Amino acid sequence: MKRNQKGMTLLSFVVVLGLVGFAAYVAMRLFPMYQEYYAVKSSLKGLANEQGVADMDPARIKELFFRRLNMNYSTNIKPADVKIERMEGGWNMTVVYEVRRPLVGNLDVVGNFDAEQAMTRRGAD
Template sequence: MKYKQHGMTLTSFLAVLAVVGFALYIGMKLFPMYQEFYAVKTSMKALANESGSADMAPAKAQELFFKRMDMNYSESVKRDDIKFERIDGGWRMNVSYEVRRPLVGNLDIVGRFENSQDLTSRSVE
């Protein structure tokens, strides 16, 4: 009787290991970018929930936003990335920024993130 072996060869195991390792490496580069974007969204929502945010001057709102971002150790959002526009009952805060992280050699991972939040006297959900 002949027995047929089942399973992976060492070469195929190393190929799978290389693919999984590269995917994990990319994930390690992407996760902090998205974690920071979540912090931006959370800070914007907290600012909108603050009493008097609709009547705040844009400079004051921007200052409070950056205080919240400093607590999250965020460094990607700059003052030029924040724009305010007047809407009925307050302001709309728009944050648009780009994050660039080196990947391998001369290749970079680039993430562009945008979010807007209304700072009005109405309650925010």
Template structure:
């Protein structure tokens, strides 16, 4: 009576290991980009919660935004990436920026991020 073998071969195990390793490698490149994006959103939300943020001069709001962003060591967002648009209840702050990180060789990982936050006269959402 023959027994049937079960399990994976060494070659299959190595192939799975390579795929998982590559996925972890790419994830390590993407994670900081997304952490920075969530820091940008948190900084925008913090500015929106400032009392009277809708009446603020856009330059003052931008200064507050970058002060909050500096605490999270974010350096991808530049002043040219921040725009303000007048709305009925105050201002709409828009941030649009791109992050490019080298992956391997001549391949880069590129992320384009956009976020919007209303700055209302009352300072809340």
């Protein structure tokens, strides 16, 4: 009686392992970019909840924002990426930046991030 074996061959196992490895490599390259974006969002929200931020001047708001980012080791946001505009009852702060990381050879992963927060007397919404 002949018995058929079922399962993966060594070649199919190596292919699947390669695909999983490549996906893990891409995830390791993307994770720090999104971790930094989360740090920007939480810094904006924390700054919006700070007492008296609606009455501060824009230079002071930027200084406090970059202090919060330095605690999170965020290095991709530059002062030119931060815009603060007057709005009714306070300020509107926008952070738009781009992160470029090498992936393989001459291929890069590019992330465009945009975060916005109102700095009013009511705090973060």
